[in-house]
Amino acid sequence: MGQASRPLNLSVDTSAAVALITESCNPTLIIDAIDLAGAAAAVNLAKVASMRVDHAAQDHLAPLQELGFLGTMPGEAGLRADMVLWIGATSHFIETDEAARRLLFDQDNLSESKKTPRRHFCIAAPAQSPSENRIKQIPIGDRPLLDTLGLLRARVKAHPTSIETSTQDDIDAVVAELKSAKYGVAVFAAGHLSFLEQTNLMGLIDDLSSETRWTLLPLDQPVGQAELARMTLALTGLITPLAFLGDRARHDAYLYSAEQSIARGETDLVIWLSSSTTAIPPRFLGAPNTIAITAHDTAPSGADTHIRIGIPGVDHPAILEPAELACAVAITPSQTNSAHPPTAADVLYAIAEHATTQPEVAA
Amino acid sequence: MTLTCITGGRVVDPDTKRDGIGDVWLENGRIIDAPLNAQRYEHIDATGCVVMAGAIDIHTHVAGANVSAARLLLPERYADIEKPMTEWTGAPFDLFSTGALYAQMGFTLVVEPAVAPTDAVATHAELECIPYVDRATLSVVGNDEILLGMIRDRASNAAIQDYVGWLITTSRGLGAKAINPGGVAALKENVRSFTLDDTIPEYGVSARQISQKLRNALKALGVPHPLHLHTCNLGIPGNIETALKTIDAAEGEPVHLAHLQFYGYGTEGDFGMSSGAAQIAEALAKNKNVTADVGQVMFGPTVTVSSDALLQFTSRNRASPKKFVIRDGDANGGGAVPLVYKSKSKVSALQWAIGLEMFLLVDDPTQIYMTTDHPNGGPFTAYPDLIAQLMDRSVRNAVIDSLPKEAMEVSTLPGISREYTLMDIATMTRSAPAKLLGTMDRGHLKPGAIADIAIYRDSKDRAAMFAKAAWVLKDGDVIVRDGHVLAARYGRTLSLAPEYDAGIKSHIAEVYDRRWGVGPDTFSVPATLLRQTSPFEVVPCRP
Numbered sequence: 027m028g029q030a031s032r033p034l035n036l037s038v039d040t041s042a043a044v045a046l047i048t049e050s051c052n053p054t055l056i057i058d059a060i061d062l063a064g065a066a067a068a069v070n071l072a073k074v075a076s077m078r079v080d081h082a083a084q085d086h087l088a089p090l091q092e093l094g095f096l097g098t099m100p101g102e103a104g105l106r107a108d109m110v111l112w113i114g115a116t117s118h119f120i121e122t123d124e125a126a127r128r129l130l131f132d133q134d135n136l137s138e139s140k141k142t143p144r145r146h147f148c149i150a151a152p153a154q155s156p157s158e159n160r161i162k163q164i165p166i167g168d169r170p171l172l173d174t175l176g177l178l179r180a181r182v183k184a185h186p187t188s189i190e191t192s193t194q195d196d197i198d199a200v201v202a203e204l205k206s207a208k209y210g211v212a213v214f215a216a217g218h219l220s221f222l223e224q225t226n227l228m229g230l231i232d233d234l235s236s237e238t239r240w241t242l243l244p245l246d247q248p249v250g251q252a253e254l255a256r257m258t259l260a261l262t263g264l265i266t267p268l269a270f271l272g273d274r275a276r277h278d279a280y281l282y283s284a285e286q287s288i289a290r291g292e293t294d295l296v297i298w299l300s301s302s303t304t305a306i307p308p309r310f311l312g313a314p315n316t317i318a319i320t321a322h323d324t325a326p327s328g329a330d331t332h333i334r335i336g337i338p339g340v341d342h343p344a345i346l347e348p349a350e351l352a353c354a355v356a357i358t359p360s361q362t363n364s365a366h367p368p369t370a371a372d373v374l375y376a377i378a379e380h381a382t383t384q385p386e387v388a389a
Numbered sequence: 390m391t392l393t394c395i396t397g398g399r400v401v402d403p404d405t406k407r408d409g410i411g412d413v414w415l416e417n418g419r420i421i422d423a424p425l426n427a428q429r430y431e432h433i434d435a436t437g438c439v440v441m442a443g444a445i446d447i448h449t450h451v452a453g454a455n456v457s458a459a460r461l462l463l464p465e466r467y468a469d470i471e472k473p474m475t476e477w478t479g480a481p482f483d484l485f486s487t488g489a490l491y492a493q494m495g496f497t498l499v500v501e502p503a504v505a506p507t508d509a510v511a512t513h514a515e516l517e518c519i520p521y522v523d524r525a526t527l528s529v530v531g532n533d534e535i536l537l538g539m540i541r542d543r544a545s546n547a548a549i550q551d552y553v554g555w556l557i558t559t560s561r562g563l564g565a566k567a568i569n570p571g572g573v574a575a576l577k578e579n580v581r582s583f584t585l586d587d588t589i590p591e592y593g594v595s596a597r598q599i600s601q602k603l604r605n606a607l608k609a610l611g612v613p614h615p616l617h618l619h620t621c622n623l624g625i626p627g628n629i630e631t632a633l634k635t636i637d638a639a640e641g642e643p644v645h646l647a648h649l650q651f652y653g654y655g656t657e658g659d660f661g662m663s664s665g666a667a668q669i670a671e672a673l674a675k676n677k678n679v680t681a682d683v684g685q686v687m688f689g690p691t692v693t694v695s696s697d698a699l700l701q702f703t704s705r706n707r708a709s710p711k712k713f714v715i716r717d718g719d720a721n722g723g724g725a726v727p728l729v730y731k732s733k734s735k736v737s738a739l740q741w742a743i744g745l746e747m748f749l750l751v752d753d754p755t756q757i758y759m760t761t762d763h764p765n766g767g768p769f770t771a772y773p774d775l776i777a778q779l780m781d782r783s784v785r786n787a788v789i790d791s792l793p794k795e796a797m798e799v800s801t802l803p804g805i806s807r808e809y810t811l812m813d814i815a816t817m818t819r820s821a822p823a824k825l826l827g828t829m830d831r832g833h834l835k836p837g838a839i840a841d842i843a844i845y846r847d848s849k850d851r852a853a854m855f856a857k858a859a860w861v862l863k864d865g866d867v868i869v870r871d872g873h874v875l876a877a878r879y880g881r882t883l884s885l886a887p888e889y890d891a892g893i894k895s896h897i898a899e900v901y902d903r904r905w906g907v908g909p910d911t912f913s914v915p916a917t918l919l920r921q922t923s924p925f926e927v928v929p930c931r932p
Contacts, residue, residue: 062511062918062919063514063918063919063920066514066518066919066920087461090461090714091461091462091464092712093712094462094708094712095458095714095715096713096715096716097714097715097717099716099717100905101904101905102577102717102718102719102722106577106717128906208578208579209577209578209579232705238579239576239579241716241717255457256511256514256515259457259460259461259482260452260460260483260484261483261484261485261518263482263483263486264460264464264483265460265461265464275483279464343915345510345511345918350905351905351907353454353507353508353511353719353912354508354511354514355911355912356913356914358915371919375920
């Protein structure tokens with residue numbers, strides 16, 4: 027039994043894209059919003075056409091790869107958190123992210139055993155502090171976040187510090203508060219924290235967990251990253267950025283970084299894939315040729331060639347990983363219309379049927 | 390499909406008690422009786438070979454969130470394609486290689502045993518990418534607030550049965566698995582150890598109660614595979630007591646104990662750990678209702694992937710390298726913790742010995758199954774070496790001689806002379822697991838069976854023999870020849886559709902709305918996922 031694939035019903039012309047890919051020596055596929063089937067198709071195209079593959083916000087995963095993660099799921103946080111610690115610049119999410127607000131501020135979803143109201147604290151520079159009045163600011167003065175995290179870690183373990191006694195008393199009071207949590211959740215936006223801040227935050231949570239339960243909850247999962255990661259890890263064993271050399275994939279966070287490849291002039295073709303109408307970020311422009319496969323009606327700025335695709339879950343059924351659920355769900359649009367643009371997967375498989383590239387000369 | 394005859398091979402088939410030279414006929418993907426006056430047919434000359442049904446791995450972690458976490462955590466392990474894959478777990482983590490390597494060894498069905506309902510869509514999408522072999526999953530239940538709340542609130546057995554039926558159906562499982570039932574929920578309340586009769590503070594419910602309720606529900610639903618149970622206290626010296634109590638707690642009802650090697654630990658000996666394998670074997674002999682897979686440890690670096698979040702949380706400080714992913718899930722959660730089984734380590738050596746003792750001391754090969762709990766005890770690619778150690782005492786003695794003497798002094802393995810026969814291997818890896826899963830047209834070579842067949846060139850070097858099959862047929866098609874896979878083909882994912890009262894959805898809807906603000910069908914696995922038009926095949930429940 028072969029793989030009984032769904033038939034392609036493609037209403038768009040992919041020949042220009044195929045020609046550019048075929049002529050390219052070193053194409054780079056950069057992925058933004060994508061559904062699971064589109065991500066699988068992207069890996070397939072990258073393999074048959076010896077491409078580099080990266081996600082538009084790949085840096086978010088670096089701390090996790092380096093140090094690991096002690097985390098929780100949004101639903102679990104909403105159910106159990108008796109203390110929420112907002113780290114760094116999170117006010118944007120507090121003000122605009124309805125799901126985050128519902129999960130973390132709405133007391134109605136608390137587990138039956140959680141009788142006490144949730145306590146909220148914030149560690150952030152005053153300018154970044156959320157305006158939400160239920161959140162108590164932890165006094166850090168002018169101290170950088172990294173220093174504060176380091177101080178907290180030291181005092182969690184009762185290590186001596188060189189700071190003045192009164193400040194240490196303040197820090198110790200905070201530590202005592204944090205240790206009083208039954209299920210603490212540290213909420214952060216990875217895109218707003220440095221690598222060192224994130225790794226220190228992970229260390230703080232691990233240190234606190236020696237006595238009580240603390241976990242991390244990232245708020246700003248980049249669109250499409252979970253879907254792409256799921257499929258590249260499954261199909262290649264590797265995370266992006268990666269490159270296909272022959273039929274084997276290699277991972278190198280620096281060598282195959284899309285942004286670095288473009289900046290170094292190594293990439294002669296960028297394929298920007300986003301089943302949304304996000305503009306192509308300037309850092310991904312600059313290669314001699316750019317193909318945009320997007321949900322725009324017309325070619326987005328910077329694209330030499332454009333193929334329009336549908337929006338997953340809106341124009342066609344799709345498997346997506348919504349950030350508020352942090353797991354994949356199948357989404358079927360309320361109305362289906364055969365006139366809708368093709369799916370990313372259909373377009374990518376169609377291109378892959380015809381596309382090959384010149385072999386990469388030097389990495 | 391073409392009429393085919395496999396001739397001249399030594400046919401080893403426990404179900405028909407065949408062990409001798411003979412023919413196997415197949416047509417249209419099924420084994421058939423020898424036709425009368427067959428004129429035109431394909432011919433596979435299996436002279437000098439051993440012919441068995443396709444092998445089945447009932448417990449191998451090949452997909453899902455924890456496996457993804459492991460892949461994400463350790464990219465450096467794959468960064469250099471020049472490095473032989475055997476330098477790490479021996480098995481790569483990409484799905485194509487997973488299917489190909491299983492097929493080369495003669496496997497035709499693999500079971501991913503730990504799929505949380507909230508992770509089922511993604512896991513099944515991943516499984517669809519595994520070529521050559523058929524797949525199945527077990528749905529995780531036992532730490533979720535719906536079940537625990539129902540037991541706490543003394544819901545009727547019928548209501549619990551409906552919930553379990555709904556859960557298996559929507560997540561397209563072939564059965565249900567409980568992973569440290571109650572223990573993971575207790576961890577969320579900062580409980581750091583949890584055994585059979587401890588209760589979860591929030592619910593006042595014990596692991597014993599959870600397992601009993603689940604066993605009853607599965608029986609009432611007619612689910613062929615009994616409760617697949619990863620019980621409490623995995624990996625902790627002294628947990629032999631937990632294992633024996635868990636066997637007693639089954640009260641004569643069918644239960645399958647997962648990776649039992651990890652529960653065979655006593656506390657005697659100079660380093661506080663000893664083998665409890667003999668006690669386990671004795672208990673299994675007295676309790677024919679209990680089956681187990683071993684979870685054999687093989688030496689080398691690996692990464693543990695488990696939905697036992699309590700175990701992973703308490704093990705995190707032993708990670709090597711020093712990093713881990715652990716998350717509290719919406720039921721079990723879980724994580725990935727890398728570690729190394731060192732042959733110079735007394736603990737690792739004893740773990741290896743305890744696993745082999747279990748294989749060799751349990752007399753009935755229908756009760757004990759070959760797994761490494763891939764990748765937790767080692768990679769599935771170690772199976773040929775493991776078979777060699779089981780079939781040839783000299784092979785395992787060579788390993789014993791290289792291990793710390795202190796470890797062997799608290800094990801009975803050096804004194805065990807038993808060697809597995811080919812019939813034992815076929816029973817343990819084919820016939821018995823097929824029946825245990827309720828896949829009655831697999832695991833044997835009787836007419837009507839699916840033509841999943843493995844043909845090995847007979848050799849005294851059992852590791853070489855079972856590493857690369859001469860031929861493997863899947864649904865009657867040759868997928869492996871001379872140890873190499875042919876063009877990729879994709880199989881089916883086996884699942885159940887037990888009957889249940891859909892009225893249970895109103896209760897589930899309340900919980901889902903409170904927790905996520907979504908409806909009860911949100912996490913249901915659709916009939917189509919990526920590209921395959923119909924990846925699922927329903928296995929019938931028992932009447």
